[in-house]
Amino acid sequence: MLEHDPGPFHPEKPERLRAVVERLQQERLSSVSWAEPKLAPRECVERIHARRYIEHLESLRGQQTRLDADTAVSRGSLAAAYLAAGAAVDAVEAVVSGKGSNAFALVRPPGHHAEKDRAMGFCLFNNVAVAVEHAVSALGLERVLIVDWDVHHGNGSQHAFEARRDVLYFSTHQYPFYPGTGAASQTGTQEGQGFTINAPLPAGMGDADYAAVFERILVPVADAYEPQLVLVSAGFDPHRNDPLGGMAVTEKGFAFMCGLAKGIADRHAQGHLVLVLEGGYDLKGLAGSAAACAAVLAGAEFLGVHGSPSSEGLRAVAAVEGIQRRFWNLP
DSSP, X not given: OTTOOOOTTOSSOHHHHHHHHHHHHHHOOTTOOOOOOOOOOHHHHHTTSOHHHHHHHHHTTTOOEESSSSOEEOTTHHHHHHHHHHHHHHHXXXXXXXXXXXXXXXXXXXXXTOBTTBOBTTBSSOHHHHHHHHHHHTTOOSOXXXXXXXXXXXXXXXXXXXXXXXXXXXXXXXXXXXXXXXXXXXXXXXXXXXXXXXXXXXXXXXXXXXXXXXXXXXXXXXXXXXXXXXXXXXOOTTBTTOSSOOOBBOHHHHHHHHHHHHHHHHHHSTTOEEEEEOOOXXXXXXXXXXHHHHHHHTTOOOOOOSSOOOHHHHHHHHHHHXXXXXXXXXX
């Protein structure tokens, strides 16, 4: 995955993954084992992406070219994309089979913007969507929860599952912001009405604002849904130092969100929780936040966040609650 090179000055650079891996190796967390992922089988990827799109990417194998204004491929990119999706699939299989109670797939390129038939926002294959569909189609799970805390809305993940009830997609993100989707009014389509939950937040929100979203919306909905598996699109670009985002979350805030996701998994899914790396472009903030979440996965106590939610954050949460009460019994 280090061989995926979008080009000079691109924020989604190989150093991101190096920084995370080096920090986690320094942490020497007890009870943690490292595993080398396998390439995702093509049939896994085809459950989410159109065959013609995959064949188009295959035709570019070994080339250096640009797919859109933000997304580029290099000689090693397609292999990296299959490996990133494969790592997410392997992580799901590991926790469902009992090899570990939880897992963290350290991947690039990221995935949650990738649509069925096109690359987008640095993403080639939708790693989380591929892993979720594998859990449903191959492993027989009936209820899977996706929690997406990346600063950008996961348009590809939402579109993959918005007409279904066997996958509940929850996203909190900066709004209005790239990619333009993720309004609170987007609640799913057809049979999936109510199983897409968007909690858009204005820029500048910090730990306490995110905590309010999780405690007042995600936790009660998840407790009612009772997922058998929880996957997190773990983007660390809401970090206060991130150059692409406009939020103010700290390492403690990410640990708190991870802890609440772990609590959901512990109550309903035998602890089965998988984090899959998405964005995060300040190397120190990215590595520190990933390490804070890994510590929570390994059993460290996560503490509450400091301060109270902002008035802007509370208004945003109240707006989402008003919409979601049509579908869920919120406190």
